[in-house]
Amino acid sequence: MKIVRNVLLIILAIILITGITLFVLGNNMYKEALGDQTLEEVIEDIQLDPSYVQYEDLPQNYINAVIAVEDHRYRDHGAIDIIAIGRALYVNITTMSLREGGSTIAQQVAKNIFYIEEDRPIVRKIAEIITAFDLENKYSKDDIVELYVNTIYFGDGYYGIEEACQGYLGKSSTEMTLADCTMMAGVPNAPSVYAPTVNPDLTRSRQEKVISDMQEYGYLSESDANDLLDSLDEYYEQFN
Numbered sequence: 001m002k003i004v005r006n007v008l009l010i011i012l013a014i015i016l017i018t019g020i021t022l023f024v025l026g027n028n029m030y031k032e033a034l035g036d037q038t039l040e041e042v043i044e045d046i047q048l049d050p051s052y053v054q055y056e057d058l059p060q061n062y063i064n065a066v067i068a069v070e071d072h073r074y075r076d077h078g079a080i081d082i083i084a085i086g087r088a089l090y091v092n093i094t095t096m097s098l099r100e101g102g103s104t105i106a107q108q109v110a111k112n113i114f115y116i117e118e119d120r121p122i123v124r125k126i127a128e129i130i131t132a133f134d135l136e137n138k139y140s141k142d143d144i145v146e147l148y149v150n151t152i153y154f155g156d157g158y159y160g161i162e163e164a165c166q167g168y169l170g171k172s173s174t175e176m177t178l179a180d181c182t183m184m185a186g187v188p189n190a191p192s193v194y195a196p197t198v199n200p201d202l203t204r205s206r207q208e209k210v211i212s213d214m215q216e217y218g219y220l221s222e223s224d225a226n227d228l229l230d231s232l233d234e235y236y237e238q239f240n
Helices: 002-034 039-047 060-070 082-095 105-115 121-138 141-151 161-168 178-189 200-216 222-230 232-239
Strands: none
Touching (some): 060 141, 060 178, 060 200, 105 121, 178 222, 200 222, 200 232
């Protein structure tokens, strides 16, 4: 019994030391990413981009579509989502793969701004979490989702929703229709696959997932979702 207790204590000590070490490394990565700037200064620089779009200028359908497909509990959790992390761990363990990541929108903003080229995945994930907590402490939920849609990559060299709308749709992001909103919300998940210039059939498949999620989480009625799905044949003629 004493041996078992000692083994357990050793394991707990290893876990504790590993956790502390990863936290220190992640915090150092965040500090290095900031350099001599504060988080607020970094965000201000991003907001000065001519293509940056304010939250209130974006169609609400687009915001709803992004939240539904990327982080449907976004309004209900903080920097991290314990439920999503638990679900992702379960799926990844049972499928012996890395199918799900459990990242919140705040974590994705952190990655987009600071760590997109970082090749140390475990330390990067800790740094993303630390940064996400800082974002949640200093900015509102609307501010954070605004940052997300303005910094995410859409493929074809387009960063942010305004560049992507101009490039793919030939219109401003403020002019998006419901069909546009649901299509654009799906692209960033895998731009090399879902960009409409790559494979419109896969773009449409992803868009159908967005529409399904919007209906599931109460952003679209069943009739509106069905009407939108029925209109997609005509909508995709512009990409053929």
